[in-house]
Amino acid sequence: MQDYAAHIPGPVGLLGLSMGGMVALDWAQADPARVANLVLINTSSGLSPPWRRMRPAAFGEALGMALRRNVEERERGILQLTSNRPVGQALETNWLVVQRQRPVTRRTALAQMRAAATYRPHAAAPAVNGLLLASAGDRIVHWHCSRALGQRWHWPLRIHPDAGHDLPLDAPDWVLEQFRTVA
Structure with missing residues (x-):
């Protein structure tokens, strides 16, 4: 498999929204030496039932x-x-x-x-610092999907009360504040 990000010096921090979170999580599990921090926003995985995903x-x-x-x-x-x-x-x-x-x-x-409906992460947590952000107002993915990941790997979960699925679009200042608390 070709490494399209080989030119980027690591380790890197990854931010992934929804299916992008699945991609970021997969990358962190496949290449833990290249990824140091992982922020997943309103993402889901095979740890949650389909009607929540x-x-x-x-x-x-x-x-x-x-x-x-x-x-x-x-x-x-x-x-x-x-x-x-x-x-x-x-x-x-x-x-x-x-x-x-x-x-x-x-x-x-x-x-x-x-692909999003069938994604399932590896059982072992990636060796990265993880943060989960979710919105209680998400009408696509239930915030419990982020909670399931957090419980599985003991990552912190922060929940916005009413933003939609595109949390950075609806509450950009809140998202930035969450980054500041872990930086």
């Missing part, structure tokens, strides 16, 4: 969005599902620009949903 209502909405042909409607729907705050037109426009520059196909979106 992706709430049934969110699954239906996400599947419906993945099948939409209209890119503007799809991106607006994704923002509405992932954020519990009003999202301005500028942010919607930026997301649309990114989608047009780097389109995510339906096939890729469905493959990502399948």
